[in-house]
Amino acid sequence: HCDNDILSCEEKRANKEAILLLWEIYKEQGGNASYFSNFIEIAGCPFEESITILREIEINDENIEEITPCFEGNLRKCAIHYISQFDVIEIIKVYDFLESYNLSYDLYDEAVKQFQQLSDQQNLAY
Structure with a gap:
């Protein structure tokens, strides 16, 4: 493995933990799932990966399912x-x-x- 190897287990875990940490900071500053694209813009996290991770975790019972990342190509x-x-x-x-x-x-x-x-x-x- 080398630096920034997105296929390595360590890098995947680091990316996941970074998304979770940044989401918590975003929420502490008043953000919520209604402004998810704003979180993506500010944090610079990958859109689909962030939604996938946050839906799996369902942080603090917040309804991440309400996020509509894709309107089926519309x-x-x-x-x-x-x-x-x-x-x-x-x-x-x-x-x-x-x-x-x-x-x-x-x-x-x-x-x-x-x-x-x-x-x-x-x-x-x-």
């Missing part, structure tokens, strides 16, 4: 969910959006189109 639903988390939106960072939902960067242009359509409806800037 980019529009992801975009609507993403912008619904903000009170005021001045700018949308599309790459941050794609990372938050563990989406491919190849969807950048399509995501911009979705935000443009939503902007026309909601007067958003992207």
Whole structure:
């Protein structure tokens, strides 16, 4: 094994423990499952791995199951969910959006189109 070998048991355990620790810190600062994508953005944890780990543990009886990480590939639903988390939106960072939902960067242009359509409806800037 070498440094950062994600296939090693030690690295997997370290990643899991880091996610759990960061989640606890996030909750202590007022975060909750309703703002899960904000946790991912702040902590820099992998989206799917974090959800999987937190669902397994069900920390403090918090309902992690309510987190909807993927809308079955529906980019529009992801975009609507993403912008619904903000009170005021001045700018949308599309790459941050794609990372938050563990989406491919190849969807950048399509995501911009979705935000443009939503902007026309909601007067958003992207």
